[in-house]
Amino acid sequence: MELNELYREVILDHNRHPRNFGRLDPADALANGHNPLCGDKLTVTLRMDGDAISDLKFDGNGCAISVASASMMSEAVKGRPRAEVDALFDRVHALLTQADAPSDATLFRSDGIGKLAALSGVREFPARVKCASLCWHTLNAALANLQGAAPSPISTE
Template identity: 60%
Template sequence: MSEYGGDLRELYQEVIFDHNRQPRNFHPMPEANHHADGHNPLCGDQLTVYLRVEDGVVADVSFVGHGCAISTASASLMTEAVKGKPVGEIEALFQDFHAMLTGPDHPGRDFGKLEVLSGVKEFPARVKCATLAWHTLHNALVDAADTANTE
């Protein structure tokens, strides 16, 4: 691997560690008008995603729960990425993010900070950790009654 590739990997790891140690938007939201629970039975990650949707836009988003570093960092990065975005745009981002981690080709979207999670693709068992918050977000958006899981 090139020196640049190694430096980039270290930067990605540092962003993941930072979002795990100090997750953004980590609190319950009593004023939420949508929420959903998520569970990854493989490694025990559990979280709840809260949304306040106003006029088709996610005005606020937060989460609570516990999980591995990748799960927590992904949820934290997700909340930053979706706050203030229209619901339709979030659904498209969810599909592209999932494709980035599970598909053969990168979707070609500029993922911004979410790109740090692209390396998870190299560890198939950890993809479920990275996508749990996103499946839970989707369930919250559609008011699904069941718990989101990665199975």
């Protein structure tokens, strides 16, 4: 377990220069996420084009893992239909939590979103898994809000 497996260069880069940072206004859906353990807070706003996410932005305040994860997620899901986003969520969740999940980029390369594999180091730091998954849970909540469910803040605790 080495620090550079957690803080890979791509993660540090996305933390320093988060992509799609901000808020869409108007947006088709908004959700707030909160990790009470460390105080990470983020808001995801998105617009839909039919069944696909046409645009997505996030803002908030968090550690490098949570900011980088949200930034990479924002790139990965834009333009994707719901079903693909759901599948991606499952694979990222497995990547973060399952010891035997493929950690190399080949899993994702076929989708053209190889960067997400950079999060594989997080699973060696159990206290940080929630940092990386917060944005995905918040995205799920935003998508659920689209269907008219009552918006409620998402907490990873």
